[in-house]
Amino acid sequence: MKDALAALELARQTGMPKEVLLALQVQSETLELTALEPLLSALGDPAQSRQAYIGLKTALGEDADGWKMLWCQLVCASRQRKRYETDEVYIETMKAFSRFVNECRRRTGKYRFDRGWWTWRQVSDRVVRLGALEYEKRTREGQKVIDIHIPSDASLVPERVDASLEEARHYFDDSAKIPWTCDSWLLSPALRPLLPKDSNIRAFQDRFAILTTDKTDDEFIEWLYQRPVDTPIHSLPGQTTLQRAVQCFLIQGGKIGSALGVLC
Template sequence: MNIFTHLKENEIRSLCNHINMPTEATDETIRVMNTYDFSNLQPYFDCLFDVKKGDIAVKEMNEILKDEADKGFILLATSLSAALYTQEQYHEKGISDDIFYDTMGCFSRFVKEHKVSYGVYGFDRFFWSYRQLAQSLFRIGTLEFELAVFPLEDIVVNGKTLLKKNEPYLSIHIPSDARIDKANNHDSYHRANAFFAKYYPEFHYNMFYCNSWIISPNLKKVLPETSNIIQFLSDFSIIKVDEDEEGYKTWVFKNSNLTPEQFPEDTSLQRNIKQHVLNGGKIGGARGVIDKNLF
């Protein structure tokens, strides 16, 4: 695939418009498209469409661009060009543009999250986003679902094997703009089952799986039962808890380097977690599963 085929202003602007990219970020992307020679990235472009080779593209392109001030927007332009190839593949499979734009909305979301964290628009999630380009990860409703194979040892709870080593499963990811109330969560699970049965019938999975701070049972100590987070985690059978995992800092406080004393208190979630941690409590992270047949 040729990196330049879709690297055209009208196509990139149209895509950015469909995925609600901030105008300033779109303009920056177009600027680097008109000033940077992308030909040195061509040898690794095809890797973006293969989830098993995506990390090669990440490593090699990052090395090529390590001294470029516009590195983030160069990688964003490359990714958006690749996304338009992915759209063609969606069309061949009959997958709707609604799913495509929802899935590729990750790029706008990442750019906006960069602004929240650093005060300027930017793109620093190239290490992750090849999953969307390679049709390994899809946004279906409020949640994202990634095709995966379980790499760990069998999960056995109360004598029952829930997930076997090398067994296919759907990994759940929670976008920062997800509305995770019970109705939206269950709608996503239902729709995901229908989607993968229709478009990936060869992918035989039994479990949804999540590894995140957002399903840590410790959150029940700081949030009411009616909270959306508690509604989300209550669907999971928790199989492991890591008390010392601190991923919540990035997602709740937008900065993993803050001490508890520095945590902002702009939301009730931030205030509750801050008070809990200052009092010696932990949030941690957890792994959990949901039987797909429940939906």
């Protein structure tokens, strides 16, 4: 009962839509967690969280809308509250859950939770949101790095990015000793000619030295257009200047892809 109350309160505090709150209430009353407890405990451990997610997905079975997984992850996340430096950082980090279900509705027309494969990181304190950006301490090709993630609602206004990076430097004790990396479509060199010189995206790109590019990565379609990656080019929306510029570029045979950069 204590876990259920805490998980529902977390869902409310992160701005979960009412329709989703009702679905979670149903899960709190019907999903038996006792047999899943070993997996839930492991989900909160950074060293075990990824494998625990895989095991939990198998144990939950049919979960078409993802509410079982969302409920289990919220229960586990509600247990992590005291691990955070401040309650504000905790709530801002966990807002990823409501952000993802809202993104799914914009993308598909229906509330669903389809990002359990990512949010085990938030549950296990692997990913933390500090201001505009998210950060994850991880190993990339055998080297410890701090990965910078860009949430869909992030402001890339330079002052906001500066403030987030400064907060992160204080948050991570060894921040000066290891590289800071970012792997994103927003770093793609193909974007630069499509952006005005005073673009916040260009200013963000200027912070990084590009290490590699991947022209085959089409996930930018989901982030820029809020549409499935297999959406036909001519069916993509053109509500913003960047959407229209990228669509025209794609029609002409261009590739956006993504790039991996290291913070200068």
